[in-house]
Amino acid sequence: MMDQAAIKKIIPHRDPFLLLDSVLELSPEHVVALKHVTGEEDFFRGHFPEYPVMPGVLIVEALAQAGAVSILSRPEFAGKIAFFGGLDKVRFKRQVRPGDTLRLEVQITRLRGPVGFGEGKAYVGEELACQASLMFAVQRD
Template sequence: MILNRQQIMEIIPHRAPFLLLDDVLELEPGKRCVAEKHVVKEDFWVPGHFPEHAVMPGVLIVEALAQAGAVAALSVPEYKGKIAFFGGIKSARFRRMVEPGDTLRLETEMTRMRGPVGVGSCKATVDGELACECEITFMIK
């Protein structure tokens, strides 16, 4: 582990219950971040999605990937203290359900950066099995 939850909060503005990263495993500022989310039955979405069979909402998986991208982007000194906002989500595909007890590995790699606007290629896996892949566009303000 490179960064724990407290250190992540020093980089991105997200806070509980919406901070979806538990650890950062790899970080190349401005280029790449690999993080983890330990999915637990205490997560805020579990009681309502779905009561009989909890499944992590796909939009929250994409949000977790975006937060990993924000860690990479906002680790660059010129963006310290800023916020990365969604600009778009492209080609999101969900390949497996993510449930309490799973550890979600989140990988976001910056593929383009033009001024404060960037694009990240993202994938989320559980035990090496692809759960989600997408491309995100973001703007730093």
């Protein structure tokens, strides 16, 4: 298991934009990470004060950060930044509310040089909250 301090050694994201609390499983092709949605996150002040829901774009960002941990854990990409290259087939299936824990699973399906592709799924318990096809571009020298 990897805590936030270890995650920060791999990806450059920092508070308030670091959306991963821990990594449970990690390989160059697969990652499982957690985000505990406390309700204290700043985005809940405006989304929505009377009915707080985690913005879907931030669920997708959390998936991308998890995928970046997997890709940037490869020795050839150590110390680099993985940027979003694209999104496809994004679907939201369940609201994510304060008190939920997101389990973020990303499978890297293809890597060609500095460009990677993956399939991401975010769960609350066993319920699928979001799925997306992700494309990453790793920073060049």
